[in-house]
Amino acid sequence: xxxxxxxxxxxxxxxxxxxxxxxxxxxxxxxxxxxxxxxxxxxxxxxxxxxxxxxxxxxxxxxxxxxxxxxxxxxxxxxxxxxxxxxxxxxxxxxxxxxxxxxxxxxxxxxxxxxxxxxxxxxxxxxxxxxxxxxxxxxxxxxxxxxxxxxxxxxxxxxxxxxxxxxxxxxxxxxxxxxxxxxxxxxxxxxxxxxxxxxxxxxxxxxxxxxxxxxxxxxxxxxxxxxxxxxxxxxxxxxxxxxxxxxxxxxxxxxxxxxxxxxxxxxxxxxxxxxxxxxxxxxxxxxxxxxxxxxxxxxxxxxxxxxxxxxxxxxxxxxxxxxxx
Amino acid sequence: xxxxxxxxxxxxxxxxxxxxxxxxxxxxxxxxxxxxxxxxxxxxxxxxxxxxxxxxxxxxxxxxxxxxxxxxxxxxxxxxxxxxxxxxxxxxxxxxxxxxxxxxxxxxxxxxxxxxxxxxxxxxxxxxxxxxxxxxxxxxxxxxxxxxxxxxxxxxxxxxxxxxxxxxxxxxxxxxxxxxxxxxxxxxxxxxxxxxxxxxxxxxxxxxxxxxxxxxxxxxxxxxxxxxxxxxxxxxxxxxxxxxxxxxxxxxxxxxxxxxxxxxxxxxxxxxxxxxxxxxxxxxxxxxxxxxxxxxxxxxxxxxxxxxxxxxxxxxxxxxxxxxxxxxxxxxxxxxxxxxxxxxxxxxxxxxxxxxxxxxxxxxxxxxxxxxxxxxxxxxxxxxxxxxxxxxxxxxxxxxxxxxxxxxxxxxxxxx
Numbered sequence: 001x002x003x004x005x006x007x008x009x010x011x012x013x014x015x016x017x018x019x020x021x022x023x024x025x026x027x028x029x030x031x032x033x034x035x036x037x038x039x040x041x042x043x044x045x046x047x048x049x050x051x052x053x054x055x056x057x058x059x060x061x062x063x064x065x066x067x068x069x070x071x072x073x074x075x076x077x078x079x080x081x082x083x084x085x086x087x088x089x090x091x092x093x094x095x096x097x098x099x100x101x102x103x104x105x106x107x108x109x110x111x112x113x114x115x116x117x118x119x120x121x122x123x124x125x126x127x128x129x130x131x132x133x134x135x136x137x138x139x140x141x142x143x144x145x146x147x148x149x150x151x152x153x154x155x156x157x158x159x160x161x162x163x164x165x166x167x168x169x170x171x172x173x174x175x176x177x178x179x180x181x182x183x184x185x186x187x188x189x190x191x192x193x194x195x196x197x198x199x200x201x202x203x204x205x206x207x208x209x210x211x212x213x214x215x216x217x218x219x220x221x222x223x224x225x226x227x228x229x230x231x232x233x234x235x236x237x238x239x240x241x242x243x244x245x246x247x248x249x250x251x252x253x254x255x256x257x258x259x260x261x262x263x264x265x266x267x268x269x270x271x272x273x274x275x276x277x278x279x280x281x282x283x284x285x286x287x288x289x290x291x292x293x294x295x296x297x298x299x300x301x302x303x304x305x306x307x308x309x310x311x312x313x314x315x316x317x318x319x320x321x322x323x324x325x
Numbered sequence: 326x327x328x329x330x331x332x333x334x335x336x337x338x339x340x341x342x343x344x345x346x347x348x349x350x351x352x353x354x355x356x357x358x359x360x361x362x363x364x365x366x367x368x369x370x371x372x373x374x375x376x377x378x379x380x381x382x383x384x385x386x387x388x389x390x391x392x393x394x395x396x397x398x399x400x401x402x403x404x405x406x407x408x409x410x411x412x413x414x415x416x417x418x419x420x421x422x423x424x425x426x427x428x429x430x431x432x433x434x435x436x437x438x439x440x441x442x443x444x445x446x447x448x449x450x451x452x453x454x455x456x457x458x459x460x461x462x463x464x465x466x467x468x469x470x471x472x473x474x475x476x477x478x479x480x481x482x483x484x485x486x487x488x489x490x491x492x493x494x495x496x497x498x499x500x501x502x503x504x505x506x507x508x509x510x511x512x513x514x515x516x517x518x519x520x521x522x523x524x525x526x527x528x529x530x531x532x533x534x535x536x537x538x539x540x541x542x543x544x545x546x547x548x549x550x551x552x553x554x555x556x557x558x559x560x561x562x563x564x565x566x567x568x569x570x571x572x573x574x575x576x577x578x579x580x581x582x583x584x585x586x587x588x589x590x591x592x593x594x595x596x597x598x599x600x601x602x603x604x605x606x607x608x609x610x611x612x613x614x615x616x617x618x619x620x621x622x623x624x625x626x627x628x629x630x631x632x633x634x635x636x637x638x639x640x641x642x643x644x645x646x647x648x649x650x651x652x653x654x655x656x657x658x659x660x661x662x663x664x665x666x667x668x669x670x671x672x673x674x675x676x677x678x679x680x681x682x683x684x685x686x687x688x689x690x691x692x693x694x695x696x697x698x699x700x701x702x703x704x705x706x707x708x709x710x711x712x713x714x715x716x717x718x719x720x721x722x723x724x725x726x727x728x729x730x731x732x733x734x735x736x737x738x739x740x741x
Contacts, residue, residue, distance in 0.1 A: 044544060045544045046544065047414075047542055047543070047544065049410070056553075056554055057554050059553070059554070060550075060553035060554035060555065063559075064553075064555065064559060064560070066550035066553055068548060068550050069548050070544060070548050071542045071543060071544055071546070071547075071548055071549050071550075071551075072548070072549075072550045072551070072553075073410065073413055073542050073549075073550075073551040073552055074551070074552030074553060074554070075406060075410065075552075076402075076406065076432050076433060076436065078402065079402065079403065079406040079432075079433065081399075081403065082398060082399075082402070082403035082404075082406035082407045082410070083406050083407075083409075083410040084410075085396055085398075085403075085407050085410075086366065086368070086396075086406060086407035086408065086409065086410030086411040086412075086413075086414075087410045087411065087413070087414055087542070089366045089394035089396060089407065089411055089416070090365065090366055090394075090410070090411035090412075090413075090414035090415065090416035091414060091543075092394060093365045093366060093392065093393060093394045093416060094365060094414070094415060094416060096392065097363075097365065097392060099365075099415075099535065100415070100543070100545070101545065105543075105544060122399045122400060122403070123398075123399055123400070123402070123403040123406070125399065126398060126399035126403055130396065
C-alpha cells in the first residue's frame with residue numbers, strides 16, 4: 001500500500017474549492033467549514049452524499065443554487081450508510097463489468113449527529129461491515145439537531161440546554177444523557193480500516209485524516225467535532241477558537257485507529273479547566289459551579305483511559321461514573 | 326443412455342428441440358429474470374414471502390452464473406436506499422420486500438419515485454402486522470399507490486418472469502424513468518412451482534438494452550446536484566407534475582414494451598387487462614393476481630351452465646387501466662371485485678381496488694351494479710366463494726334487491 005499523500009503545510013492545501021458559494025449556512029458555521037476542508041482533501045473525483053440535516057437544508061433552497069462542484073445527492077436522514085454502500089457498490093460493479101472506466105472514485109458521506117448517531121446508526125454499522133474501498137463516512141457533530149431548532153441528540157453533552165432539554169424550575173440540569181462516543185463504537189467493526197476523530201483545529205489534521213481515510217483500502221469513519229454558533233449560543237467569530245478550546249480542555253479528544261493501533265493526535269499538556277470552554281457558550285450558562293466541577297471530574301477520569309490507550313496503542317472503553325450517581 | 330439411430334433430416338421442424346420448461350416458484354422465476362437482465366446491484370433483507378428471490382440470487386452469484394453486487398442490508402429502509410443510490414450512479418438494480426418490510430422502507434420508496442430512478446422491486450404481497458399475519462393481502466404494496474411507482478400484478482411464475490423483464494424496459498425508458506413494483510401474491514405465486522419457459526439471453530439482449538442514466542451521479546459525467554433542498558414556492562408543483570407526466574407517458578411505453586416482448590420472445594399478453602368471456606357477459610368479476618386463475622376456472626365452469634359471466638384481470642394497477650377496464654365492463658349489468666385489499670372508512674367502507682374500479686366507472690357510459698367481495702385478513706378463498714359471488718351478481722342483474730354491496734365472504738360471522 002502506498003503511503004498516503006499528506007498535506008504538510010497550509011501552502012500544500014489545494015487552492016480550489018469543491019464546496020463553494022451558493023449555500024446559506026449561518027455565519028461561523030463549523031459544519032460548512034468542515035465541508036470545505038473535507039472536499040479540498042478528497043479532490044474532484046468524489047461523490048458526496050448528504051443525509052438530511054443542516055448540511056442539507058442550509059446548502060440549497062434559495063434560487064436553486066448548489067454549493068457542490070462534485071456530484072452530490074441527498075439521502076434520507078437515517079440513510080447515510082446505505083446511500084454510501086449503494087453508491088460504492090454501483091461503481092465497483094460497473095467498473096468490474098467494464099460498463100465504466102476503472103479508476104479511484106471517492107464516496108463520501110457527510111452526515112450530522114442526529115442522522116448518524118441516532119437514526120442512521122444501524123445503516124452506518126451495516127456500511128462499516130462491508131469492504132468498499134475509498135468509502136468515508138464523516139459525522140459532523142454539532143451536538144444537536146441544529147437545523148430543526150437545536151434538539152438534543154445522543155451526542156449532545158451532559159448538561160447542555162437544548163429545546164428538548166431546557167433547564168427549568170424542577171429539571172435544572174438540561175440534557176440528562178452523556179455524549180455517545182460514536183467513533184469507539186465504529187472502531188468495534190472488524191472490517192473498518194480507519195477510524196479517527198478530529199475538529200476544525202488544527203485544520204491540516206482533519207484534512208490529512210480525510211486523505212488517510214480515503215486511502216485506507218476499506219470503509220473509514222471520522223467523527224468531526226464542529227462548533228455551532230446558533231445551537232451553542234456564541235459569537236460566530238469564535239468557531240475555530242472553540243474547537244481549539246475543546247481540545248485544550250480535554251473535552252474533545254483527537255485520535256486515530258488504524259491496523260489495530262490507537263494513537264492520540266493531540267494531548268493537552270497541561271489540560272485546561274473545562275470552565276473556560278463552557279463559559280464561552282450560553283447553552284451551559286445555567287450550570288452551577290458544582291456541576292462544572294462534576295464535568296471536570298468526568299474529563300479527568302476519562303483522560304486516564306485515553307492516556308492508557310495511547311501507551312498501550314489499544315482501545316480500552318472508558319468508564320466514568322455518571323454525574324447523577 | 327440409449328442411442329437410437331435416426332435418419333438425418335434437414336428439416337428444421339424435426340431437429341428443433343422442444344422449448345425447455347422449468348418447474349419454478351414465482352420467486353425463482355423472478356430471480357431468473359434478474360439474471361437475464363444482468364442486474365448490477367441487488368439489495369436484500371429477509372422477510373417472508375418474497376425472500377426466496379434473494380436466496381436464489383445469492384446462490385446464482387455464489388456459483389458465478391452472473392455478476393452483481395449483492396448487499397445484505399440492516400433493514401428494508403437501508404435496502405431501498407442502497408438500490409436508489411446505486412441506480413443514481415447508473416447501475417441496474419433489484420430490490421424487494423413484503424408486508425411490514427415495505428412499510429419500514431416507506432421513506433426511500435417514496436423518494437425513489439420522486440428521484441425518477443428506475444429501480445425494480447418485487448413485492449411479495451403479505452398482510453400487514455399486527456399480528457404477524459402470513460396471509461396474502463395487497464395493502465402492503467398498495468400503500469404506495471399514490472407515489473409514482475409503476476405497479477403490476479402477475480398471475481403465475483411465468484408471467485412474473487416476463488413482467489420483471491418488461492418492468493426494466495418500461496422503467497428505464499427515458500419517457501418514464503419511474504421505479505416499478507412487480508407484485509406477486511404471497512404463497513400462491515412466491516412459493517408455488519409451475520412450468521416456466523425463460524426467454525433466451527439473446528432474446529433479452531435485444532429487448533432490454535443496457536441502462537444509460539440521463540444524469541448519472543458520477544464525476545466522469547460532471548457535478549450533478551440531485552435532490553437538493555428546495556423552497557416549495559420555487560418548483561414544488563413542477564416536481565410533482567414531472568412524475569405525473571411520466572406516469573401518463575408510461576401507458577404508451579407499456580404497450581410498446583409488451584408488443585415488442587411478444588415479437589421477440591413469442592409470448593403474447595394483452596398489456597393492461599386480460600379478459601375472458603366478457604363480450605356477451607351480463608355479469609363480470611374483476612380481479613388481479615394469482616386468484617384470477619381460480620376465478621377464470623369458475624367462469625369457465627359457469628359458462629358451461631349457460632351463465633353469462635365474464636372476468637377482467639387487471640395486469641397493471643399503476644398506471645390504472647381505466648379505459649380498458651371501462652371498455653371491458655361496458656356491457657355488463659353487474660360487476661363484482663374479487664378484492665384482497667381494504668380501506669377502513671373509505672366510501673362504502675370498502676377497499677382500495679373497489680374504489681378505483683368504482684371511480685373508473687363513474688365517468689363511463691354504463692354504471693353497473695358494483696359489489697365488493699373483500700377477502701381480507703389472509704384467510705384463503707375457495708372457488709365456492711367466487712361461484713357465490715357470481716350468483717349474487719346474477720340476482721342483482723335480474724333487478725332483485727341486493728342488500729349488501731360490500732361483502733366479506735370469508736368472515737366467520739357472515740358465513741357460519
